[in-house]
Each structure stands twice: as structure tokens, then as C-alpha cells.
Amino acid sequence: QKEVEQNSGPLSVPEGAIASLNCTYSDRGSQSFFWYRQYSGKSPELIMSIYSNGDKEDGRFTAQLNKASQYVSLLIRDSQPSDSATYLCAVKGRSGYSTLTFGKGTMLLVSP
Amino acid sequence: DAGITQSPRHKVTETGTPVTLRCHQTENHRYMYWYRQDPGHGLRLIHYSYGVKDTDKGEVSDGYSVSRSKTEDFLLTLESATSSQTSVYFCAISEPGPDTEAFFGQGTRLTVV
Numbered sequence: 295q296k297e298v299e300q301n302s303g304p305l306s307v308p309e310g311a312i313a314s315l316n317c318t319y320s321d322r323g324s325q326s327f328f329w330y331r332q333y334s335g336k337s338p339e340l341i342m343s344i345y346s347n348g349d350k351e352d353g354r355f356t357a358q359l360n361k362a363s364q365y366v367s368l369l370i371r372d373s374q375p376s377d378s379a380t381y382l383c384a385v386k387g388r389s390g391y392s393t394l395t396f397g398k399g400t401m402l403l404v405s406p
Numbered sequence: 407d408a409g410i411t412q413s414p415r416h417k418v419t420e421t422g423t424p425v426t427l428r429c430h431q432t433e434n435h436r437y438m439y440w441y442r443q444d445p446g447h448g449l450r451l452i453h454y455s456y457g458v459k460d461t462d463k464g465e466v467s468d469g470y471s472v473s474r475s476k477t478e479d480f481l482l483t484l485e486s487a488t489s490s491q492t493s494v495y496f497c498a499i500s501e502p503g504p505d506t507e508a509f510f511g512q513g514t515r516l517t518v519v
Contacts, residue, residue: 301465314518325504325505326504326505326506327509336512336513337496337510337511337512337513338449338496338510339510340507340509343505343507345505369408369507380451382448384508386504387504392504393439393451393454393464394439394451395451396441396448396449396450397448398446398447398448400450
């Protein structure tokens with residue numbers, strides 16, 4: 295059974311700080327990694343994807359992947375109150391028929 | 407929401423009644439998924455489809471069936487609803503392949519009383 299683990303939080307950071315969200319996964323065959331943001335009562339929204347070891351930056355967001363440690367993280371720089379949401383880590387295997395396995399999500403609270 | 411429409415958006419039904427949720431996409435994506443989301447459990451895959459009339463079970467498929475007779479429509483049926491199926495149901499779509507992203511519909515909140 296593939297497992298994706300995240301701290302449930304809440305992770306509380308002040309406005310302007312860096313928020314660091316972490317995720318570990320159990321299946322070494324995992325190929326692709328995604329971060330979704332979900333506001334309360336809304337659907338998950340894709341914010342980042344990463345497929346190879348290292349860092350990937352997109353605006354204020356940086357995804358980091360370490361396949362040897364089976365670890366993926368999301369950094370949010372200059373956090374804003376509008377970033378307050380639940381962040382879902384999702385993992386996909388190598389197979390063309392592979393489906394997404396989600397972690398339970400980390401709630402982020404950014405205080406003004 | 408990437409051309410994905412779920413209907414109904416909200417439904418209250420009685421235990422033992424059949425319920426069908428519909429997902430309609432305008433993106434012509436080959437893969438379609440049904441997830442349920444519950445507090446403490448996160449998003450869990452119920453069933454998915456990798457083409458017309460091609461479906462497979464996910465992690466929590468008991469009590470659910472699906473059908474896909476057209477590329478654009480994916481139906482989820484609860485043959486006899488139970489209170490444990492009270493949840494928020496999300497449809498998602500993607501292209502095939504490990505490096506493809508999934509996009510979600512708005513969700514359906516189902517309450518079984």
C-alpha cells in the first residue's frame with residue numbers, strides 16, 4: 295500500500311515569513327510529485343509539480359525533491375494571509391496507469 | 407475548474423436509496439477519477455477510468471460502481487447509500503502518463519441520513 299505522510303498542522307507563520315511544508319512517501323517507485331492547495335470548502339488546486347531531484351521554483355513557491363530520502367517539500371516565501379489553506383502532497387508511480395495517492399494535508403495559517 | 411462540471415453540487419438522500427453523481431468534462435482528457443474526501447482521511451480514490459468503458463477500482467471501491475459510456479462523462483453510483491458514504495466527492499481528470507497533472511471539479515457534498 296502506497297503511503298504519503300504529512301504533518302496535519304496547523305503550521306502557523308507570520309506574514310512575510312517562509313513556510314516549509316514537508317511530505318514523505320513509502321513507494322520507492324514513485325515518479326512524479328505534486329502539491330495542491332485547498333481552501334476550505336473548495337476543490338484542490340494544483341500549484342507545483344516536480345519530477346527530478348533538486349529544486350523547482352515558481353514565483354514564491356519552491357518544490358524540493360530528494361528521491362533517496364523519499365522526501366518532498368514545498369517552501370512558500372513571503373507568506374501572505376491568502377496562503378492560508380490546506381496543502382496536499384500527491385505522488386504518482388511510474389506506470390502509465392498510475393494514479394495519484396494523496397497525503398492527508400497540512401493546514402497552513404498565515405497571520406497578518 | 408479546467409472544464410469539469412460535477413452535478414449535483416449538494417445532495418441529501420436517505421439510507422438505502424440509490425444515488426448517481428455525474429462528472430462532465432470538456433477537456434477531452436482520457437483519464438477520469440472519483441475521489442472522496444473525509445476529515446482525517448484525506449482524498450481517497452474510489453474508481454477511475456482510463457478510457458470509454460475502461461474502469462478500475464481504487465482504494466475504497468466497496469459500495470460504489472462507475473460507468474463511462476462517453477469520453478466526457480463519468481458516473482459514480484451508490485447502489486444503496488449508507489451513512490458511511492456521507493462525504494465530499496471530487497471528480498478529477500488527467501492525460502495518461504506518470505508526468506501528467508490531475509485537475510479537479512468543484513465537488514459534490516453528499517449527506518446520507
